[in-house]
Amino acid sequence: MAELNLTERQAGDVTILDMSGKVTLGEGSVALRTTIRRLLGDGKKKILLNLGGVGYIDSSGIGELVSSFTAVNKEDGTLKLLNLTQKIQDLLAITKLLTVFDVYDSESDALSSFE
């Protein structure tokens, strides 16, 4: 499986990042960090991470999701998660991070929640 691929699209003032590949120690985690920093630098503070194509994530990747969440919050923005696979949901449950993240199965529901 390839390292992390990130494709950016805009839905109103919400930036959706379609993620595919792996979010793991090394390049995958760095790619996400760099992209979030750039979006915040561009003033894009409503971010929806679509994890539907992420087949693998490790503790470093989970840590990067947390870092992204705190970095966006610090800028008075909002970061939410979309389309978690069962494995990622399980990891967020184990780490009790389902209580932290706002998680959606439907893109339209997720977009409405930003309004």
Next chain:
Amino acid sequence: MKIETKELSLPSRIESVEKAAVEAEMFAKQSGFAEDELHSIDMAVREAVANAVKHGNKLDETKKVEIAFKHSTHGFELVIRDFGEGFAVDEVPDPTNPENLLKADGRGILFMRAFMDRVEWFNHDEGGIIVKMLKKH
């Protein structure tokens, strides 16, 4: 023919995490573990080797990470050793404690415990940490 034991000695770099995980999966497959169990083994090996490379050996490539796999009557056994300064596993903060939830790291040990049936840490007499893990059949 089923290989009963395998040993690896890998350099302390990030790429060794992938190498160890691939080797562990190939080895564990011989024991007939199901896909979900192989995923659990993969996760635990990655976390253990990442800890050894990053926190144990501190990415010092002159220090190796030694890994041993073994099929036993109990299941799939793994031993992973680094050559760092060691640590007290009981002193690692609980990442599920509300005050630690937003920390970026510290979840590797939690994952290892969640995905394996037994995980134990020992300080080696000559330095470094030994992690022993078991995935039962």
